[in-house]
Amino acid sequence: MIRTVESSAPATAPVLAAYSYCETVTGQQARNFAYGIRLLPTPKRRAMSALYALSRRVDDIGDGTLADDVKVARLEDTRTLLARVREGHVEEDDTDPVAVALADAARRFPIPLGGLDELIDGVQMDVRGETYETWDDLKAYCRCVAGAIGRLSLGVFGTAPGAPGAERAPEYADTLGLALQLTNILRDVREDAEGGRTYLPSDDLAKFGCAAGFGGGPTPPDGSDFAGLVHYEVRRARALFAEGYRLLPLLDRRSGACVAAMAGIYRRLLDRIERDPYAVLRGRVSLPGREKAYVAVRGLSGLDTRHVVRRTVRRRP
Incomplete structure (x- = not known):
């Protein structure tokens, strides 16, 4: 605990x-x-x-x-x-x-400050211009720049007294960080590509005919299935969210509301990207302030938290 x-x-x-x-x-x-x-x-x-x-x-x-x-x-x-x-x-x-x-x-x-060293390690990977061949490769990077932030945040949140399974809280916090980072990567595909960076695994790009890149404009490479690529990564992010949301029942009410609000904003971004995959090639997908405020209010009221907890419990083996 x-x-x-x-x-x-x-x-x-x-x-x-x-x-x-x-x-x-x-x-x-x-x-x-x-x-x-x-x-x-x-x-x-x-x-x-x-x-x-x-x-x-x-x-x-x-x-x-x-x-x-x-x-x-x-x-x-x-x-x-x-x-x-x-x-x-x-x-x-x-x-x-x-x-x-x-x-x-x-x-x-009890903040595990080593997580900030991991963040520095991840940013050094950016400086070196590293690319990622497989999801496992990208996951190692995401753990440095986002999973570590989840674990650092857990040091501030703590776990609720008596919460069953609290020993797995760092694992869930790490996984939720991965979900947020993969959503960021999808949202920023064009911006990153125009800056000379490609984060999505090259195996995935090749599978959907996108290995030539997509930083030059709103039209993906000829013969590619860009929508298929985005939907494939969205499904991966949703699986990470589902696992990471198991953190919520382990937190006190206000910490859980905070996590539910932040994650809820990114889940809504993911919904928008799923509905219109090509939007990420036209510009940055974002939520209006009123929608973010709505998500925050739902988090504080416990509506999103209770909904996610019920869904998580149903999915447990």
Whole structure:
């Protein structure tokens, strides 16, 4: 069982300022994520914002325009910062607000900070321009950049006291992260291809005649079955969601609502992509703010959580 061990000591003014900075970053840069964590109690919301802010810094290094050797050096600097956090060497007057907030969060919750090292490993794979031949290859990458985030988040959420099967919570959190990342990959197919990146497994691309790529416009390669490729990956993502949703009954009500809201937004994105596979070649598929708010309200009310739990229980062997 994973239980949070939140410190009862109030945060000091410098720490509160650091958290405020992280929450601003989260609100501006991660609207889907921000909708979900609004449902958490304040200490958990702050901790999740600190995790996001550090994760965003790592992603921005990988996605930026710096030379690859500079990116590698910046990523290693971030790894050194993580070591300082882990060893308790970040003081409240540190000039890096993300480091201050993350250090406080790590004191309050049993966050497995090694997951952030895994994230750095995944972004280094991006910097090297790695491609993926099989789903197993891509899954290893997704575990670094998304599954690890699920496990880090679980350190903040904890599991509900007495929840049966709580020992499997990290596994389910990891799998739900994979579901979210595969949805991201489908949504960003054109944007990634135009940036010279291809994440979908080459075996899958070849199976549907898409090995020539699809970054040049809304028309996929001649003779390809792009819709078939998308539907194939959607089915894979749905299977991951079904397994990952087994996490929900293991969480307390508000943590479960947070996860249900974030995952629910991505499930709705997946629904849109399934209905119109070619939409991802025309631009980024997204949900309007009112629909995200609706999903968040359903999560807080427990409607989505109860529905998913009932469906998950029925599917268990």
